[in-house]
Amino acid sequence: MRRVAVVGGGISGLAAAWELVSHPDAVGSLEVTVFDAAPAVGGKLALATVGGVTLDVGAESMLARRPEGVALATEVGAGDRITHPARVSASIVSGGRRWPMPSGTLMGVPSEIDRVRGLLTDEEADRAAAERISPVHGDVSVGDLVDARLGRAVTDKLVEPLLAGVYAGHSREISAELAVPALAAAAREGRSLVATARVAAKAASATATTDTPAPVFASLVGGLGTLPGLVVDALRAKGVEVRTSTTVRRLTRRGDELVLVTGPTTDEVDHVVDAVVLATPAAATSRLLRKEAPGAATALAGIRYASLALVTLALEGKPTDLLEGSGFLVPPTEPLTIKASTFSSVKWPWLAQAHPGRTVLRASVGRAREEHVLQRSDAELVDVALGDIATVLGRRLPEPVDVHVQRWGGALPQYEVGHRQRVEVARAPLPGVHVCGAAYDGVGIPACVASGRAAARAVLEQLAAPGEAVREQPGPLGMM
Known part of the structure; x- marks a missing residue:
């Protein structure tokens, strides 16, 4: 029995675990365990109920023209729930007014x-x-x-x-x-x-016909935040153990094996495995690699992250009566605090159909090095969002019936100049340990899925018997 641990239950780690158990004949019998420090898996894919509407309060869409995200959703049984935004234009704010995108x-x-x-x-x-x-x-x-x-x-x-x-x-x-x-x-x-x-x-x-352009983005009916749960269900059906609220505090090597340490210092638990996929943010990965791969740890520690907050507003009334377009983007040159607003009930037909008498929209706040903006209270962020949206629309919206503020600390890695060199050092050979996630190959959902699956394939190649190679699979699994 070969044992593999996946540390991190965001979409990258879940995709890695799924790839591992999608090749049962590659290395024989595998025992795969996913560890996540949070109470629930999903990372930046999350749902909340706002004004009686359950919707995304994290990432809400993925690129449809890149196949990995849609392929994963299809493989875990959600193919019939894939949906696309309405063909409604967005806008850019400039000089105090909206211009068509x-x-x-x-x-x-x-x-x-x-x-x-x-x-x-x-x-x-x-x-x-x-x-x-x-x-x-x-x-x-x-x-x-x-x-x-x-x-x-x-x-x-x-x-x-x-x-x-x-x-x-x-x-x-x-x-x-x-x-x-x-x-x-x-x-x-x-x-x-x-x-x-x-x-x-x-x-x-x-790639499109004259009448029907190929969709750029995709999501799932019910919200993209439903995807992690679907992957977990599929993983458990294949015997994968998913442990939430479990922080991996140390990673050490013991001969040919790797040891993950969880639990409090007074009651540590060792997990001995043959290979590890680290699907954690750069800072957490750096801490785990500090002893065994100090060069990689130093490179990862140098990757900065931006924090942001998403303010969701639920209003009484039909979307078509309250809003025009699917939302707007705000350049930093404008005297506004929010950097974008998405008119969710206009953008996503499934949401409007499920709740025809309610309008939901959201605003995003925060850029790199602007943490001071996020030091406001939730109530202050709601007021800022409402005020900025009113400024852009030229009118105030009705008082919300419900609001929700989702703070994402350290949400997005910054691919600053020289980032490729940092990633190359971070991926320097460390036998048995493979890294993946948004810090390496792209921050979008398809890129994260591809990163996780590539790390898993590297594990499978490592564990394969000498002279054997993991057989290439048809379809999405071969698009790595």
């Missing part, structure tokens, strides 16, 4: 300059049209790259709000190589960023 951008870089006139002044648009092309050497930030090529206005008004929605960070710190690799490649090769965005837009449109 430009189509055909690559993380805010326009494919057609004329499409962003208005949002950009004529002078700013003309500057962007006169792109200054010169090769770039080494990794640079997204914002610095776009500043130099297209002008600061494109960064401030287009790139910043979109990147903030992904990383809750600042574009002039986020690595272009990792956040937008197509732009980084164009910069290295001396090609136009606008032309690169145009190629990406054409590629996206080529």
